[in-house]
Amino acid sequence: MTTPDNGFPARRRLILKGAGTVALAGLGIVSFSRANAVAAANDRYPEDAFRQKDEKEAIKLLYGRTAEPSDKVKLDAPEIAENGAVVPISVSTTLTEVTSIAFVVPENPNVLAAYYRIPPGTMPNVANRLKMAKTTNVTVIVEAAGKLYSATKEVKVTVGGCGG
Amino acid sequence: MASSIRVRAIAGGETTEVQTLIQHPMDSGFVKDAKGEFIPAHFIQELSFEYDGRKVFVADWGTAVSKDPYVKFSFKGGNKGDDLKVSWIDNKGGTDTATVKIQ
Secondary structure, three states, X not given: OOOOOOOOOHHHHHHHHHHHHHHHHOHHHHHHHHHHHHHHHHHOOOHHHXXXXXXXXXXXXXXXXXXXXXXXXEEEOOOEEEEOOOXXXXXXXXXXXXXXXXXXXXXXXXXXXXXEEOOOOEOOOEEEEEOOOOOEEEEEEEEEOOEEXXXXXXXXXXXXXXXX | OOOOEEEEEEEEOOEEEEXXXXXXXXXXXXXXXXXXXXXXXXXXXXXXXXXOOEEEEEEEEOOOEOOOOEEEEEEEOOOOOOEEEEEEEEOOOOEEEEEEEOO
């Protein structure tokens, strides 16, 4: 079986494997590695989070904690997407002090689709277009005042966006 | 060479709305070509917007962002005629920058 070239340097994979081992090692060490991941995510490309295959792991790497569903987060996505290669998704929220917004597509090979850094003075509304491999939930995570809020919606995909 | 970046930034009241369309293949690395071989991943990783010397929006993207990506956001401030700088870098080190006037 051929492995797809994801374009990430091999060194990153090693670091990732290392991070996984550390996560298993114990609670104290876990919180240490999470703190590093969170600090990193704030000012540079969160490469490790983008490589994750599991929704929870991606969110943990990105934020170091879990999100709670909130009706203050409004996720706008089509119920049926005829073309999974281009699915318009947007989010808006009435939450204040928003610092980031992340889009997660759990059925995709890499679950984290996009992560937006929202500096003070920028509105917590984002619209973009994502690929979806098949029918899937889409989760948006809004980081506001240091807490995580989420909204989820299912998108039925008629033709997948991964080709092949 | 024509710019890969198309931006429309419109000041209205207290905020400026920015719509951006970029020409980029956004290859995920999971798609095979006609010969059955994987097309290597080639995607924009970071897209940033600068206004008045500070970043007003930064998009970190993975492979699930659609080909020729589109993104829309708004920020407080911004006047007609002001500059907005847009730049991106992809996973192969490719990059492009454009400066547009807010309308």
